[in-house]
Amino acid sequence: MSESANSSASDEALVQAARGGDMTAFEEIVARHRDKIYARAYTMMRNEEDAVDLSQEAWVKAWQRLSQFQGESSVATWVTRIVINLCLDQLRRQKRHRAESIEEMNEESGGVERQMPAVEVNPTERLERAELRERIDQALAQLTYAHRTVLVLHEFQGMEYKEIARTMDCSIGTVMSRLFYARRKMAVLLADLKSENEADAK
Amino acid sequence: MNEELQLKLQAYCDGELAGHNAGEVEAWLAKDPDARALLAELQNTRAALRQFGDDLTLPAPRDFYWSKIQREIRRQENRRTDELPVPWLAALRRFLMPAGAVAAALLGVFLVGEQLRQNDPSRAADMEVAFSDSDTFTYRDFSSGTTLVWLSYPAEIEFAEPDPGDILD
Numbered sequence: 327m328s329e330s331a332n333s334s335a336s337d338e339a340l341v342q343a344a345r346g347g348d349m350t351a352f353e354e355i356v357a358r359h360r361d362k363i364y365a366r367a368y369t370m371m372r373n374e375e376d377a378v379d380l381s382q383e384a385w386v387k388a389w390q391r392l393s394q395f396q397g398e399s400s401v402a403t404w405v406t407r408i409v410i411n412l413c414l415d416q417l418r419r420q421k422r423h424r425a426e427s428i429e430e431m432n433e434e435s436g437g438v439e440r441q442m443p444a445v446e447v448n449p450t451e452r453l454e455r456a457e458l459r460e461r462i463d464q465a466l467a468q469l470t471y472a473h474r475t476v477l478v479l480h481e482f483q484g485m486e487y488k489e490i491a492r493t494m495d496c497s498i499g500t501v502m503s504r505l506f507y508a509r510r511k512m513a514v515l516l517a518d519l520k521s522e523n524e525a526d527a528k
Numbered sequence: 529m530n531e532e533l534q535l536k537l538q539a540y541c542d543g544e545l546a547g548h549n550a551g552e553v554e555a556w557l558a559k560d561p562d563a564r565a566l567l568a569e570l571q572n573t574r575a576a577l578r579q580f581g582d583d584l585t586l587p588a589p590r591d592f593y594w595s596k597i598q599r600e601i602r603r604q605e606n607r608r609t610d611e612l613p614v615p616w617l618a619a620l621r622r623f624l625m626p627a628g629a630v631a632a633a634l635l636g637v638f639l640v641g642e643q644l645r646q647n648d649p650s651r652a653a654d655m656e657v658a659f660s661d662s663d664t665f666t667y668r669d670f671s672s673g674t675t676l677v678w679l680s681y682p683a684e685i686e687f688a689e690p691d692p693g694d695i696l697d
Contacts, residue, residue, distance in 0.1 A: 349601075353594055360593060365584035378588060386600045444565035455579075462576060480542070481577040487544055502535045509538070509573045516576070 337401050345392050352392075356385050359402040363409050369478045370413040372467050380416060384409035406483065410493065417471045444513075465515035473508035480505055529562060537563060541570045 332340065332354040343351035363384055368377035388395075388405045395404055466474055472494075479485045479493060490501045533556070539545045540553040557563050586593060667676040 349598065353598070356594055356597060357590055360590075361584065361586050364586040368584055374587060378586070378593070381586070382593065382597050382600070385597045386604070389597075389601050390604070444562065444569040458576065458579065477577065481574060487539075487542075502538065503531075506535055506538050509570055512577070513569050513573045516573070 338397065341392065341395060341397070341401055344389070352389055355401060359405060360385075362402055363405055366406050366478070366482065367409050367413055369466065369482060370410065370417065370471075370475055372474070376416065380412045381409055384412055387412075410479065410483065414475065414494070417475070421471060461516060462512075465512050468515055469508055469511060473504050473511065476501055476504040477508045477512070529560075529566070533563075534566070537567055538570055541567055541574070 332343075332351055335343075335351070335354070337355065337358070340351040340355050344355065360381065364377055364381045367381045367384070368374065371377050371380065384405055387408050388401075391408075395401065466477070469477070475494065476490060479490045480487075485493070487498050487501050487505075490505075491498045494501070536545065536549060536553055537557075540550055545553060557567060667678070668674070
């Protein structure tokens with residue numbers, strides 16, 4: 327397939343061509359979805375370098391496994407699953423190398439955030455998109471990997487509880503507990519960030 | 529508000545609660561302002577995160593990003609090609625492996641048979657006292673066809689202390 331034909335071809339046609347060994351077709355698929363795959367890796371890893379490396383590794387694996395792609399989901403969703411699994415493996419390896427913090431030990435029970443009153447005002451309303459992104463980025467960085475992952479899989483990936491449990495190799499109860507804690511902590515962090523910004527502005 | 533109710537509320541927010549339980553949560557929401565505030569918080573956080581989801585751009589130019597992927601694909605394909613055996617060696621292996629297995633099986637059968645043959649009690653070496661009174665021993669090894677007779681002479685019995693009762697005056 328020529329470069330111009332590639333740019334107008336559907337994902338399905340490109341996948342078909344790539345299965346036949348057409349690397350330019352595969353390059354077009356990468357170009358179309360690379361931001362999405364990188365974004366998913368970044369939200370999980372919180373590190374630009376790791377996110378770039380893992381997203382590239384995901385594309386290499388996708389090329390090698392193209393024959394296994396059944397087309398039940400979109401190619402972007404399929405590669406996103408691959409990158410999520412790579413990130414989870416990497417995070418598990420990293421976790422083995424560092425001591426559990428008190429916060430991590432507290433993660434199943436939910437710590438103090440579970441008991442806090444609800445944040446009444448939407449802390450993200452009236453924010454510019456870039457500001458919202460930065461704020462959420464900062465808050466996500468403060469979550470443990472288990473909480474961040476469960477949020478990413480549920481909110482960004484749209485996975486159901488049982489699917490997350492299977493992916494993270496834990497019970498549905500644990501998923502629900504982690505998700506609840508992660509959301510509450512996010513709400514508190516976002517509210518804190520908002521009040522800090524307002525105090526700075528005065 | 530206990531943990532179970534909080535998690536039920538969250539499941540309701542995520543559309544993961546079945547009919548009866550959903551009705552229960554709705555009734556609870558109608559009468560509890562804290563529950564309504566918590567639901568609003570969960571919904572706000574979820575909405576903020578979903579907006580943010582894919583709002584990131586790869587910090588690398590297209591060619592640069594792709595070139596590393598391409599190199600890695602080629603490197604792995606070359607490695608796989610290098611690992612493939614040459615055709616004649618593969619053919620030889622295909623012949624040698626079953627032949628070797630058959631030879632090993634035959635050798636095993638032979639060795640087991642030999643072991644059983646040697647352990648056959650009817651063929652075992654035998655030692656018997658042919659004439660106990662004369663101190664004569666016979667050794668027979670059936671496998672080698674050897675018979676050995678050992679005579680003690682003069683017979684040890686002849687040098688034995690005579691029973692006092694046997695001594696004749």
